[in-house]
Amino acid sequence: MSMPSAHTQLVAQLAEQILNHPERAVDGILRRSFKEHPQMGSGDRRRVSDRLYLLLRHLRRFNGLHTGQPYLPACEARALLPLVQMAEQALSEGLPPRQPQESDGLYYSLPDWLWQAWCEQYGQDAAQMLAAAMLEQAPVDLRVNRQRASREGVAQRLLESGVESAPLAISADGLRLTKRHLLRDHPVFLEGLAEIQDGGSQCIAPLLQPVAGQLLVDFCAGGGGKTVHLAALMQNKGRILALDTQEHRLKRLAPRLKRNQIKMVQSHTIRHERDPWLSRWYGKADGVLVDAPCSGSGTLRRHPEIKWQLEPGQVGSLAIQQGALLEGAAHLVKRGGRLVYATCSLLAQENEEVVEAFLRTNRGFRLEEIQGLGDLQRLATPYLKVMPQQAQTDGFFSAVLIRT
Numbered sequence: 001m002s003m004p005s006a007h008t009q010l011v012a013q014l015a016e017q018i019l020n021h022p023e024r025a026v027d028g029i030l031r032r033s034f035k036e037h038p039q040m041g042s043g044d045r046r047r048v049s050d051r052l053y054l055l056l057r058h059l060r061r062f063n064g065l066h067t068g069q070p071y072l073p074a075c076e077a078r079a080l081l082p083l084v085q086m087a088e089q090a091l092s093e094g095l096p097p098r099q100p101q102e103s104d105g106l107y108y109s110l111p112d113w114l115w116q117a118w119c120e121q122y123g124q125d126a127a128q129m130l131a132a133a134m135l136e137q138a139p140v141d142l143r144v145n146r147q148r149a150s151r152e153g154v155a156q157r158l159l160e161s162g163v164e165s166a167p168l169a170i171s172a173d174g175l176r177l178t179k180r181h182l183l184r185d186h187p188v189f190l191e192g193l194a195e196i197q198d199g200g201s202q203c204i205a206p207l208l209q210p211v212a213g214q215l216l217v218d219f220c221a222g223g224g225g226k227t228v229h230l231a232a233l234m235q236n237k238g239r240i241l242a243l244d245t246q247e248h249r250l251k252r253l254a255p256r257l258k259r260n261q262i263k264m265v266q267s268h269t270i271r272h273e274r275d276p277w278l279s280r281w282y283g284k285a286d287g288v289l290v291d292a293p294c295s296g297s298g299t300l301r302r303h304p305e306i307k308w309q310l311e312p313g314q315v316g317s318l319a320i321q322q323g324a325l326l327e328g329a330a331h332l333v334k335r336g337g338r339l340v341y342a343t344c345s346l347l348a349q350e351n352e353e354v355v356e357a358f359l360r361t362n363r364g365f366r367l368e369e370i371q372g373l374g375d376l377q378r379l380a381t382p383y384l385k386v387m388p389q390q391a392q393t394d395g396f397f398s399a400v401l402i403r404t
């Protein structure tokens with residue numbers, strides 16, 4: 001092993017922190033580290049994060065190639081150093097070809113339990129395509145705020161500043177940047193003409209079939225990615241209740257609403273899904289979105305660390321929480337109203353199984369076959385499953401339930 005550079009050492013230290021602290025967001029860990037290294041310019045930062053993400057994507061495989069063992073490396077910077085060097089080599093020369101002794105789980109750098117779950121659910125061929133797609137870097141997608149701009153208009157504004165984009169087939173309001181750019185300081189973002197939102201995520205809000213003047217509830221609104229989309233689809237007319245148990249997440253919604261000039265959203269922190277405050281809205285909502293907390297197993301391109309942090313037992317606990325959330329949120333739906341359940345997970349335990357269990361005990365709801373999705377229709381089964389290998393987006397699952 002050659003003498004590791006300062007960047008190599010920093011990547012190994014960052015990976016150690018990430019692997020040992022699943023409770024901390026990778027963004028936050030990177031931000032703090034860059035603050036502690038003010039001498040690093042934007043090029044240095046990009047180089048460090050590119051290496052880090054490549055390492056996290058291929059962690060199991062790189063360790064397999066280095067040690068000949070199918071296990072994960074020890075989560076210590078020293079043990080990770082040679083693997084960071086492999087990531088550096090892969091960035092300049094490409095990934096090494098598949099070795100005959102590499103199993104699928106090792107080659108696609110997945111924990112065996114996740115690889116097996118995908119094989120059982122999707123079959124081996126589809127699981128291989130899914131696993132390969134999850135090793136790609138996620139592109140930057142935008143959702144044009146159709147209240148304020150057209151897709152062509154935003155594409156033109158981007159082009160004038162040297163940023164090329166192409167329309168997304170999966171979403172009528174979507175654009176994909178041809179190359180990665182940071183857009184947080186770009187006028188189209190600052191003026192609320194477009195939001196940064198993955199193309200798969202853009203498929204969820206339309207499932208509520210929002211109409212101006214309705215009352216909608218975004219039950220797990222978080223930072224409000226889908227709340228602002230719902231508001232745009234309602235032409236900013238009517239009312240949206242944006243709920244969450246985490247006040248700090250809802251706080252991120254305020255600047256988003258301001259940027260998008262949205263005035264019809266009322267946010268409220270609930271204590272839990274049976275909070276008595278909710279009872280005033282029982283049976284009143286035209287539509288309720290439950291964008292449930294989940295494993296994030298559909299977002300491994302963006303969050304490869306999840307592969308090494310998630311334990312199979314956690315998926316079972318999440319499924320229990322998801323079922324409880326769906327039950328709690330269902331009370332708010334009026335007769336004929338829509339209850340949309342969504343996750344960014346690609347595990348049946350958090351998806352179909354949660355919906356099927358809900359339907360078994362809630363006879364007042366029926367599952368609606370998702371229709372009218374144009375290009376997306378082939379992904380509906382009757383659920384909507386947005387698969388990364390088909391649409392080059394994050395993976396999403398969604399079910400539409402109607403209160404009868």
Ligand SMILES: C[S@@+](CC[C@H](N)C(=O)[O-])C[C@H]1O[C@@H](n2cnc3c(N)ncnc32)[C@H](O)[C@@H]1O
Binds near residue numbers: 243245325
């Ligand atoms: C997948 S995130 C939501 C992302 C958000 N909809 C968006 O598009 O930006 C799930 C959210 O559910 C919230 N949550 C967890 N338990 C909850 C509960 N019992 N009631 C309401 N929200 C809850 C979490 O705090 C988290 O913000």
